[in-house]
Amino acid sequence: MGKFKLDEIDHQILDMLIDNTRIPFTDIAKKLVISAGTVHVRVKKMEEAGIIKGSSLTLDYKKLGYSFIAYVGVFLNNTSQTKFVLERISEIPFVTVAHITTGKFNIFCKVRAKNTSHAKDIIFLLDDIEGIYRTETMISLEESINDKKRLMHSIFNEL
Amino acid sequence: MGKFKLDEIDHQILDMLIDNTRIPFTDIAKKLVISAGTVHVRVKKMEEAGIIKGSSLTLDYKKLGYSFIAYVGVFLNNTSQTKFVLERISEIPFVTVAHITTGKFNIFCKVRAKNTSHAKDIIFLLDDIEGIYRTETMISLEESINDKKRLMHSIFNEL
DNA sequence: GGTGAAAGCACCGAGTT
DNA sequence: AACTCGGTGCTTTCACC
Numbered sequence: 622m623g624k625f626k627l628d629e630i631d632h633q634i635l636d637m638l639i640d641n642t643r644i645p646f647t648d649i650a651k652k653l654v655i656s657a658g659t660v661h662v663r664v665k666k667m668e669e670a671g672i673i674k675g676s677s678l679t680l681d682y683k684k685l686g687y688s689f690i691a692y693v694g695v696f697l698n699n700t701s702q703t704k705f706v707l708e709r710i711s712e713i714p715f716v717t718v719a720h721i722t723t724g725k726f727n728i729f730c731k732v733r734a735k736n737t738s739h740a741k742d743i744i745f746l747l748d749d750i751e752g753i754y755r756t757e758t759m760i761s762l763e764e765s766i767n768d769k770k771r772l773m774h775s776i777f778n779e780l
Numbered sequence: 781m782g783k784f785k786l787d788e789i790d791h792q793i794l795d796m797l798i799d800n801t802r803i804p805f806t807d808i809a810k811k812l813v814i815s816a817g818t819v820h821v822r823v824k825k826m827e828e829a830g831i832i833k834g835s836s837l838t839l840d841y842k843k844l845g846y847s848f849i850a851y852v853g854v855f856l857n858n859t860s861q862t863k864f865v866l867e868r869i870s871e872i873p874f875v876t877v878a879h880i881t882t883g884k885f886n887i888f889c890k891v892r893a894k895n896t897s898h899a900k901d902i903i904f905l906l907d908d909i910e911g912i913y914r915t916e917t918m919i920s921l922e923e924s925i926n927d928k929k930r931l932m933h934s935i936f937n938e939l
Numbered sequence: 940g941g942t943g944a945a946a947g948c949a950c951c952g953a954g955t956t
Numbered sequence: 957a958a959c960t961c962g963g964t965g966c967t968t969t970c971a972c973c
Contacts, residue, residue, distance in 0.1 A: 815941070816943095821941085
């Protein structure tokens with residue numbers, strides 16, 4: 622759970638892989654002027670340490686017909702039910718992430734849907750969960766994503 | 781921007797790649813009882829169509845020392861400044877995503893930080909942006925993520 | 940649109956410095 | 957810890973179906 626020591630070479634390797642996980646290790650090796658074997662060993666170590674949890678595709682959900690994003694704040698009848706309700710919410714398809722939060726809402730989640738009508742169906746599923754008193758929906762009109770590469774650079778420059 | 785026709789084989793290929801982008805195409809081919817060349821061509825087509833935007837590593841930010849997540853709701857003095865402020869917010873490091881939203885807040889963003897003290901620094905940067913009247917922070921106490929695989933399955937089963 | 944084979948490379952472990 | 961090297965096996969293309 623603690624920090625893990627990464628040196629400049631590790632940063633550079635992550636930096637290249639974060640943009641394209643299928644880039645050949647030989648290419649990485651050439652750019653960093655080290656051997657491909659070294660790249661291999663370092664990646665393996667970062668995997669073993671759990672820094673690299675896995676790899677995934679970045680899909681264009683808009684092109685798949687899912688261009689609707691909303692955040693939903695949830696108010697509970699009773700905060701002792703928080704954990705239970707979080708689990709119920711997580712089971713709903715198209716809820717991509719849910720958080721227990723401080724502040725205004727008890728639980729806070731993100732919904733990805735086809736359109737308003739589809740989102741309505743999903744939010745009705747939410748409202749039906751026992752223990753939920755009320756929900757408040759915020760529809761995303763425009764999204765501005767900061768890619769992982771920038772976050773990584775911020776992290777590396779701070780360490 | 782519209783939908784794109786994916787058949788069952790494409791679904792299966794995405795399904796395997798979404799969990800591990802470095803899985804050999806020969807393995808996918810074996811499981812689906814098609815040739816590796818076919819897998820290659822289909823992946824290429826999905827890339828060209830923009831369905832697959834890229835691939836990325838899944839990192840453990842907690843292990844890197846960044847275990848703090850908060851959502852910040854932003855109120856503006858004047859909604860005509862919304863676009864401008866969104867851009868300023870997106871420039872702040874550790875802001876991973878920002879949305880223009882309907883509802884309570886004008887803008888809504890997610891912050892990833894080391895700890896409360898670090899988050900405070902970031903939120904102060906937000907508060908300093910011209911045009912922002914007030915912010916409201918919700919700290920994540922617990923996160924429940926629904927992986928991409930589940931979202932994919934939901935999407936495929938609906939199509 | 941799919942196949943299968945072949946050429947070119949990449950991966951990754953073993954042995955060395 | 958990193959390098960080189962070599963066997964194994966993956967990727968990618970192309971003529972053919």
